Amino acid sequence: MNQHVASGGTAEAIAALVSRFGDRALTGLSVRDLHAHDESHHPASRPDIVVFPNSTEEVAEIAAIANRYRVPIVPFGAGSGLEGGAIPVAGGISLDTSRLDRILDIRPDDMIVRVEAGVRRQEMNRQLRDTGLFFPVDPGADASIGGMVSTGASGTNAVRFGVMRENVLGLTVVTADGRIVRTGSLARKSSSGYDLTRLFVGSEGTLGIVTEVILRLHPIPDAVSAIAGFQTLAGAVSAVIDIKRAGLSIGRVELLDEALVAVINRHETLALAPLPTLFFEFHGNPESIATLSDVIAAIVADHGGTPLRWAKNADEARRIWETRRVGLGWAKAERPGAQSWPTDVCVPLSSLADAVLDTHADIRASQIPAYIVGHVGDGNFHCVFMSDPDDAQEQAEVHRLAGRIVVRALAVGGTATGEHGVGLGKRAFQEAEHGAEAVALMRTLKVALDPLNILNPGKILPELADPEHSN
Numbered sequence: 001m002n003q004h005v006a007s008g009g010t011a012e013a014i015a016a017l018v019s020r021f022g023d024r025a026l027t028g029l030s031v032r033d034l035h036a037h038d039e040s041h042h043p044a045s046r047p048d049i050v051v052f053p054n055s056t057e058e059v060a061e062i063a064a065i066a067n068r069y070r071v072p073i074v075p076f077g078a079g080s081g082l083e084g085g086a087i088p089v090a091g092g093i094s095l096d097t098s099r100l101d102r103i104l105d106i107r108p109d110d111m112i113v114r115v116e117a118g119v120r121r122q123e124m125n126r127q128l129r130d131t132g133l134f135f136p137v138d139p140g141a142d143a144s145i146g147g148m149v150s151t152g153a154s155g156t157n158a159v160r161f162g163v164m165r166e167n168v169l170g171l172t173v174v175t176a177d178g179r180i181v182r183t184g185s186l187a188r189k190s191s192s193g194y195d196l197t198r199l200f201v202g203s204e205g206t207l208g209i210v211t212e213v214i215l216r217l218h219p220i221p222d223a224v225s226a227i228a229g230f231q232t233l234a235g236a237v238s239a240v241i242d243i244k245r246a247g248l249s250i251g252r253v254e255l256l257d258e259a260l261v262a263v264i265n266r267h268e269t270l271a272l273a274p275l276p277t278l279f280f281e282f283h284g285n286p287e288s289i290a291t292l293s294d295v296i297a298a299i300v301a302d303h304g305g306t307p308l309r310w311a312k313n314a315d316e317a318r319r320i321w322e323t324r325r326v327g328l329g330w331a332k333a334e335r336p337g338a339q340s341w342p343t344d345v346c347v348p349l350s351s352l353a354d355a356v357l358d359t360h361a362d363i364r365a366s367q368i369p370a371y372i373v374g375h376v377g378d379g380n381f382h383c384v385f386m387s388d389p390d391d392a393q394e395q396a397e398v399h400r401l402a403g404r405i406v407v408r409a410l411a412v413g414g415t416a417t418g419e420h421g422v423g424l425g426k427r428a429f430q431e432a433e434h435g436a437e438a439v440a441l442m443r444t445l446k447v448a449l450d451p452l453n454i455l456n457p458g459k460i461l462p463e464l465a466d467p468e469h470s471n
């Protein structure tokens, strides 16, 4: 990988940061190790220093120092990313946002909240609970809001409430040279100016450092959950498409292949039928859901599904979704020492069944344990390989299989990443997905906003042959 950044005075930058931030600018090995990796399979790489700013103004000061000495800055949220986005591949400053943890303004009547970027989503939702509102984007991990903005996160709720791009109304961003920029507004919609908010959403710390976020909130819905097993994976996927086309109000719908169902059955008491399975959540009042349930049961049966098993109470519903959250962890534990390597393609709904079946065929033909889970209502699924990180042959095989999944997704007009972001792992597919001209335009934007290439270098954009121009 090309890790070129403009030549630089790392030692001078460290001295300036330690002098300005004292014990909030740390160079010890243990703190640098903690900021050398995320939750992905990508190799760790230490920053030279980790800095913990307390405010937007302090972030701007850090950017100005990095700019002066031409040292990389890599924002670090909760480090739960799955594509290596927060790994400082060229060293430099890891800018840890954990002290930017204030909830600044809860506005129930406007149904919005303004928070600092380091706020964790679970704590934010705890603080919102009394308002009857919540922030629905749920990437499974207890991620920071700034990290979720920067990866364009989504998760199980996206089929109903949309992804980060639809739920961020405005941002405060520090630019590469230390300017503070506000984007968007408190209004729920706007046609004013270039949409800078959405330029920064999904930019993975390569265009600016997010310090504050205005989010759209939603009423906490009445919900009921249910489970159905299917004779085939294709049946499960096509049932979801028919339920969506019927306009029925799905809150969440998650696919688990039969291999993961088998793991779950070894670990706890949901006692699932040993089949590809869908976990459903439907939104609406009890009367409307009662009316819907017959229609849903008929669609499920038409696609070879078992009768729906409805959660009898909130505890049972919680157990279903907790099982979805921890199931892959159980699968990983079944292979001690395994590393989890998730793929993340998203395809048009009409291509989803084929994409899942082709992936299933690939993994059954391989010896490496792998599981398919999917936010199938959005056409997004993950094939998660549990591979041996010390077995070079196995790593090469996972790399090959993961690449095939992406290539097939792109061939039907899909994307290499539905929600995890490009980071390190999907850079090589950017040109195939977007085309050379679009990637060149992205590079133009990057150079305009970060001419010295100090913001998270080595991420998103594919390598260039000429290191002088590598962004």
Ligand SMILES: Cc1cc2nc3c(=O)[nH]c(=O)nc-3n(C[C@H](O)[C@H](O)[C@H](O)COP(=O)(O)OP(=O)(O)OC[C@H]3O[C@@H](n4cnc5c(N)ncnc54)[C@H](O)[C@@H]3O)c2cc1C
Pocket (backbone or CB within 6 Å): 038, 039, 074, 075, 076, 077, 078, 079, 080, 081, 082, 084, 085, 086, 097, 117, 118, 138, 139, 140, 141, 142, 143, 144, 145, 146, 147, 148, 149, 150, 151, 152, 153, 154, 155, 156, 204, 205, 206, 208, 209, 210, 211, 419, 420, 456
């Ligand atoms: C068990 C598990 C399940 C997951 N499931 C999902 C899922 O269903 N859906 C999903 O979308 N993701 C999922 N993820 C991935 C992860 O939680 C998301 O990518 C999340 O958005 C990362 O947030 P973070 O705070 O951990 O960011 P980090 O990992 O710290 O950083 C991610 C990227 O954002 C940049 N960044 C962080 N903060 C800022 C900032 N303030 N300004 C600018 N750039 C910043 C970093 O430089 C990096 O490029 C899962 C992760 C795990 C471990």
